[in-house]
Amino acid sequence: MSGALAERVFADKVEKVGFTDLAIIERRPFGIDDVARIPLFTPDLIELMRDLLPVEQHDQVAVSVTLTARKPT
Amino acid sequence: MTRDLMFKDEIQQLVADAYQKLDEPDGFGAAFYTDEQVASLSTTARSWMLGVGNPLAHARLRSGEVVADLGCGAGVDVLLAAREVGPTGQAIGVDMLPEMIERGRRLADEAGLDNVGFRRGEIEDLPLEDASVDVVTSNGSINLSARKSRVLAEAFRVLRPGGRLAVSDLTIREEELPSEVLTHPSAWAG
Numbered sequence: 001m002s003g004a005l006a007e008r009v010f011a012d013k014v015e016k017v018g019f020t021d022l023a024i025i026e027r028r029p030f031g032i033d034d035v036a037r038i039p040l041f042t043p044d045l046i047e048l049m050r051d052l053l054p055v056e057q058h059d060q061v062a063v064s065v066t067l068t069a070r071k072p073t
Numbered sequence: 074m075t076r077d078l079m080f081k082d083e084i085q086q087l088v089a090d091a092y093q094k095l096d097e098p099d100g101f102g103a104a105f106y107t108d109e110q111v112a113s114l115s116t117t118a119r120s121w122m123l124g125v126g127n128p129l130a131h132a133r134l135r136s137g138e139v140v141a142d143l144g145c146g147a148g149v150d151v152l153l154a155a156r157e158v159g160p161t162g163q164a165i166g167v168d169m170l171p172e173m174i175e176r177g178r179r180l181a182d183e184a185g186l187d188n189v190g191f192r193r194g195e196i197e198d199l200p201l202e203d204a205s206v207d208v209v210t211s212n213g214s215i216n217l218s219a220r221k222s223r224v225l226a227e228a229f230r231v232l233r234p235g236g237r238l239a240v241s242d243l244t245i246r247e248e249e250l251p252s253e254v255l256t257h258p259s260a261w262a263g
Contacts, residue, residue, distance in 0.1 A: 002260040003084065004216040007244040017225045019238055025131045028105075030243065037101035038123070040091040042259040052251045061250065064125040064213075066241040068132070073235040 001035070007065050019069035026066040031059040081197075081219040085169065087258055088217050092146070092170055098123055102149075102212075105241075106130075110153050118180045121147035124212030126241025129153055133237070137161040138207040141231060143196040143224065144168055144214020148177025148189070154210065155181070155189045165206070166191045167199060197223040201231040208232075211240045 005013070007024070014022055032053070036046045049061060102122035103111050107130070111119060123146055134140060134157040142150045145166030155164035166177050166189070174191045181189040194200035196211070197220045209228040218224050228238055247255065254260055 001216065001243055001245060002255045002257070003219065003221075004243040004245045005221065006246055010215075010221070010242065010244055013222050013225055014238070014240075017222065017229045019225075019229060026126065026241075028126060030125070034101075037099065039095055039098045040088075040123075040259070045254070045257045045259040048257060049254055052253055057249065062243045062245045064241055065244050066126045066128055066131060066239070068240075069238045071229055071232040071234055071236045071238070 001041075001062055004062060007063065010065070011067065014067065014069050018071065020072050022067060022069040024065060024067050026064075028064040029060040030062040030064055032061055033058075035061060084217070084219050085195075089170055091259070093172055106153075113156060114149065114152065115180070115183055118147070118149055118152060118184070121176070121180070122149050123147075124150065124241060125243055126212060128210045128212055128239040128241045129157065132208050132210055132239035134158050134162075134208060139163045139165070139205065140208045140210060141165045141167060141199070141201060141206045143199070143209060143211040143228065144217065145177060145191070146173050146214075148173070148180055148191060150210060150212055151177060151189055151191070152180060152184055152186060154208075155186045158188065160188055163188050163190065165189075165201070167194050167196060167201070169193065169195050197227060199227045199231055203230055204233045204236075206231045206233065206236060208237045208239065210238075211242065213242060215240065216243045
């Protein structure tokens with residue numbers, strides 16, 4: 001997650017390498033409870049998030065984006 | 074230890090360490106897939122559904138196509154893609170971890186799929202020929218790379234003209250996460 005980019009930055013990189021017809025198909029918010037189910041995140045990181053993030057942000061600490069694009073013919 | 078990790082090798086090691094510790098994950102990513110997709114997998118394969126979306130749902134795979142999944146982990150999306158492209162097609166998983174490659178091969182064998190291949194390699198330097206693939210997919214792996222533009226350039230290189238990219242990945246608004254969270258080693262691994 002620390003390596004994740006903002007959606008616009010990620011999409012820009014996709015287009016910059018040459019892809020066209022980029023479409024953001026889906027966005028799924030990931031809250032702390034969702035992130036806690038990812039076994040790669042340790043309990044102390046989850047606890048840190050609960051302690052440091054305002055409650056109103058607990059339902060969205062990241063967003064999973066699904067995008068499609070095409071290599072030009 | 075909290076550090077603002079910047080180096081590719083350090084990040085790769087954190088990811089490798091985290092995945093090597095995984096024993097029996099709970100398959101939290103199954104929620105993103107269709108009932109039909111989940112039902113086509115063994116119980117063991119379902120437990121390794123660790124993606125953050127369902128790029129295959131939007132990849133519009135066709136019979137006979139060649140698909141490459143970048144950072145395939147245990148290869149669940151590879152297995153699903155292999156079924157979609159059928160015996161005349163091929164699904165190839167690329168992952169840097171030998172444990173994941175081995176696990177993917179076992180799952181493919183158990184599923185009786187012979188149009189599946191797994192290759193150990195970095196997604197920043199794909200072990201695939203130029204213009205050899207119809208569709209590139211990735212599910213929750215590109216954010217783990219320190220060289221995302223390089224990964225995307227490699228995806229572009231291996232795709233045939235007209236080839237498609239279908240990716241699910243985490244995005245964040247960095248300014249909304251405290252530095253203590255962003256610099257936590259575990260936050261680099263998932």
